[in-house]
Amino acid sequence: MEAFKSSSLAPSTIVNSTYSSAWTTNSQKFARISGGVANYYYEAIRVIVNTSGNYNITSSSNIDTYGYLYASSFYPSNISLNLIAQDDDSGGNLQFKFTRFFDSSVVYILVATTYSGGVMAPFSIIVSGPSRVSLLYTNTTSVTPMNITTATIASTT
Template structure:
């Protein structure tokens, strides 16, 4: 959050304005689809029938980011740092989620650093499920997307910017100055002189 404090001082009065400007939230959206050609892995259990898509998130500005899915299918999401190994899911895993967004959609929340590789894995709660999806990444700046799966259906991405409402609070303070006047009294003393005359 950005906060600016402006002090304006005038004679006999002091006016303070507190201007609070909320953060700018930028949303970057990626759209894709899980198909028969998508990669598969053992998400849980003994079946290799979980389709997934691995999407690199390219961060330009360090900050807190939120990744949310949107789909008609029941999605499951993972966030990895540096690399992703589909045979060792716990290595480099930052977070994972199933239904935090509601409506069977995941939400991933994490602090992301510029210049570091992050991978979002979009998969499903149940095996053998396919369908279109999108992910929305919200944070202080736009992010880039790079799909590193071997075979994917053509996808698209779009970026939107949302700025929060500015709230201004004004506080007025009145200052009274007291002036004290001192009167000084001066006393003047006159001395009388006597002259004597002698006659001869």
């Protein structure tokens, strides 16, 4: 009788990258796709993936969040342009979540905002996937494509 041989595959390594900030009276505002006045605080975050693969991007806040995901650039005056996806509550507990393949040759822009207008609160973005992801605050006050104005605020845990 042949002895039982056990083989196991090494589990996939999941790396988390985290970005933390807050929507405040100093935050930029825009009108969401659903229309209305420009009273939704938001933060545009450049997402740079070093390794192509499947990633999860999830918000974490004590309020109801809403997320938009763009390819290449984000224009606050034309928020439908370059839009890949939007989400409200897929992350559970009123948090947005994007689960998708991210290509390392594409720069993505995550716009994190609130479900209701005029709401301020701290929030975090957690990205999990096969490799570390750079998450960069991006100032979008100009009408030109995204310009990076600050350094990385991401950490790997």
